[in-house]
């Protein structure tokens with residue numbers, strides 16, 4: 001493509017920020033209808049050639065990042081683990097098991113990198129990457145931030161600061177970054193000392209925060225800080241306003257949260273994403289959403305080591321008793337995250353539908369494209385129809401109407417989701433029916 005026109009018109013930008021640093025740069029701005037970041041202008045062919053909302057060449061990037069490694073349906077996998085920090089506060093404050101902070105601390109402490117580039121709070125709902133060089137600063141970094149952000153500061157720090165760094169990033173951020181580095185700045189590759197990737201199912205437009213303001217009673221212009229996790233495996237959505245009040249909602253049971261963080265509020269490209277497992281990260285971390293880990297009150301991480309360096313650092317944390325861990329199989333990735341997302345069952349089907357409709361669709365063909373079973377066309381069509389309708393209501397700020405829809409029209413689907421969660425995670429229906437062997441509780445005796 002010659003520029004970013006199709007990305008702007010389709011709202012497919014994910015905010016990775018590469019178009020802000022390529023030749024003929026553009027700026028990312030928040031679109032007032034979609035409340036997601038988008039390029040301010042079409043730019044030129046340079047930006048288009050590395051934009052993940054146009055295409056991602058997974059085969060080429062795998063060869064570039066992990067030369068010679070075998071790539072399977074879960075990407076490059078050396079080993080899979082369930083891991084938890086042994087420092088209680090770090091574990092409780094983290095989004096899942098606290099392994100990311102443990103790895104970052106170890107990397108700085110041992111001098112393996114000169115610093116860590118990771119997301120931090122700036123002001124209000126603004127978060128941006130910053131350079132952390134002191135071990136004690138690592139714990140001040142936030143847990144998972146689920147709303148759409150402009151991720152350019154990470155790239156700028158990497159470009160402008162001499163040294164070798166570790167980077168924490170979501171999958172599409174690494175797709176953009178490595179495409180850019182390969183094409184325009186190959187000298188930066190050796191300065192990326194290590195990457196910690198977050199598993200990622202989706203991010204949300206700022207409509208989610210606006211809608212929660214209407215349901216909980218805060219004004220989004222008055223928000224001083226926001227957090228989504230911490231305090232246990234699921235955690236709370238919590239907003240602090242400038243006048244010192246706190247508004248919070250359970251992420252699992254609050255009805256308003258289920259409306260405002262429904263998947264129709266996602267940035268549109270997330271529906272087409274096939275890289276849930278963060279293929280390009282040395283070490284990828286997510287939540288261990290498994291029947292065998294339901295017992296935890298503090299959270300356990302699912303860890304995929306994609307390189308021997310990741311394995312070495314992970315093992316070192318266990319040897320030093322900073323983490324406890326058990327090794328598991330790739331099947332636990334699939335069960336924890338579902339085939340729908342790890343194999344892109346919905347995403348590939350939705351991409352096919354969009355192409356047939358003549359809608360701009362990023363070319364995303366990952367190593368998982370022949371796995372799982374694609375979702376039926378009728379499901380995809382229904383989803384698209386509902387998405388278009390709800391995006392219109394969001395642009396009109398009709399958040400109360402969206403809540404009413406969820407409580408009426410969408411109620412059966414909503415109830416079905418809870419029943420499924422209860423049957424699979426709590427009743428362990430798959431083990432009872434012989435479809436799956438759960439990890440025995442005795443293997444978790446060192447976990448809390």
Ligand SMILES: Cc1cc2nc3c(=O)[nH]c(=O)nc-3n(C[C@H](O)[C@H](O)[C@H](O)COP(=O)(O)OP(=O)(O)OC[C@H]3O[C@@H](n4cnc5c(N)ncnc54)[C@H](O)[C@@H]3O)c2cc1C
Nearest residue numbers: 094095096097098099100119143144145199200201286287
């Ligand atoms: C948008 C998003 C979607 C996710 N979706 C899933 C999912 O579908 N399934 C799943 O299992 N896990 C998902 N995760 C990952 C999960 O929420 C936890 O972040 C992960 O388990 C790591 O937990 P931890 O306890 O080790 O790290 P923590 O101690 O919580 O540390 C989090 C680290 O991530 C960095 N960070 C937080 N938010 C962002 C962001 N938006 N962009 C870049 N860096 C960030 C922080 O700087 C910090 O270094 C998602 C995370 C994000 C940000």
